[in-house]
């Protein structure tokens with residue numbers, strides 16, 4: 588029994604529904620079981636957190652929007668009382684650029700330095716490199732011969748190679764970068780291996796920052812070194828950790844989106860064929876896939892720094908809140924027949940798979956470009972693509988930071 592400080596209400600945490608909710612074992616496209624929603628008892632309710640304590644779970648589209656643009660909620664996971672959903676490492680000294688966990692001016696100072704880099708027009712410039720990366724991975728996959736694991740051979744390498752191009756990692760270092768990224772993202776890597784790989788990448792990025800100082804090239808690292816580090820606006824350690832944030836935030840999310848999207852299209856060969864016939868369908872299809880799959884399934888945790896009201900519910904300073912994006916993307920008041928995957932859905936763009944408000948995903952133009960190119964080329968180059976597993980047997984990763992399937996064996 589937990590005494591709720593400052594209130595007469597006793598909260599019996601043990602009796603609350605356990606969060607994160609997970610969907611049924613036999614269908615990765617259903618984010619939550621009906622029984623869990625019933626236990627929540629409304630669109631906002633208290634849930635028990637995996638590492639102790641409780642938080643408010645917010646599920647409706649309009650309430651999630653209200654929460655995520657409210658400046659009175661913190662993203663700093665090291666603040667006491669923060670509703671932690673996944674195990675977090677002890678606070679590191681070299682985390683000075685991780686603005687995803689920062690609030691207020693500290694957050695906007697670093698975020699602002701990247702806004703221009705991720706504008707659509709700048710992402711268009713690296714699109715030929717994305718195409719090259721996608722085609723190379725697919726042709727290497729073909730060379731291996733069926734069956735192959737589409738996650739390992741395609742979905743995971745494409746985002747890490749893309750970040751490599753964006754940052755300006757020279758070709759000679761691509762293998763090193765790829766190898767250590769793969770260790771970080773490999774679910775079988777132990778904590779010491781992951782730490783070693785993070786250290787190796789930070790070392791590479793540190794050396795690159797030095798090299799770009801004297802020999803800048805046309806890439807993100809060079810521009811930030813010349814425009815921000817040299818004039819003294821940004822420290823080198825901040826830039827290295829910011830680059831690591833881009834790698835980690837943009838890798839697993841995009842990889843799981845590519846993998847799950849392929850799984851959806853394998854379940855619906857008519858949509859895969861339509862994409863092959865008409866690649867112009869890709870942008871709309873990608874929006875619907877983002878909505879339908881919502882890979883950040885456990886949602887976005889925040890800590891109330893002041894008393895607030897969200898969706899009519901009083902939230903008091905010190906209480907934790909979780910915005911459940913997967914539910915808000917299936918809100919009936921915004922999306923008609925939300926459980927149905929409909930690539931022609933007109934309102935698909937209203938999804939919040941990239942979050943909303945102050946911390947809304949800065950990499951979304953890049954993620955969209957990667958998804959579009961990956962799915963079009965997959966449809967074009969592998970017209971006979973088939974899944975080697977039944978949907979019910981696809982091994983899910985329900986408790987991971989980003990939802991996905993562990994492996995996706997395919998043949999063609």
Ligand code: HEM
Nearest residue numbers: 686687833836837840841844940941942946948949950954
């Ligand atoms: C389909 C792929 C992706 C999904 C679903 C996704 C999802 C998200 C979500 C939900 C947030 C909000 C986090 C919060 O409010 O706490 C976020 C933030 C962020 N994302 Fe993405 N993301 C994707 C791809 C990328 C890519 C490719 C990059 C960059 C290379 C990236 C970089 C970031 C960064 C830096 C933030 C922090 C923004 C801030 O705190 O202001 N993401 N992403």
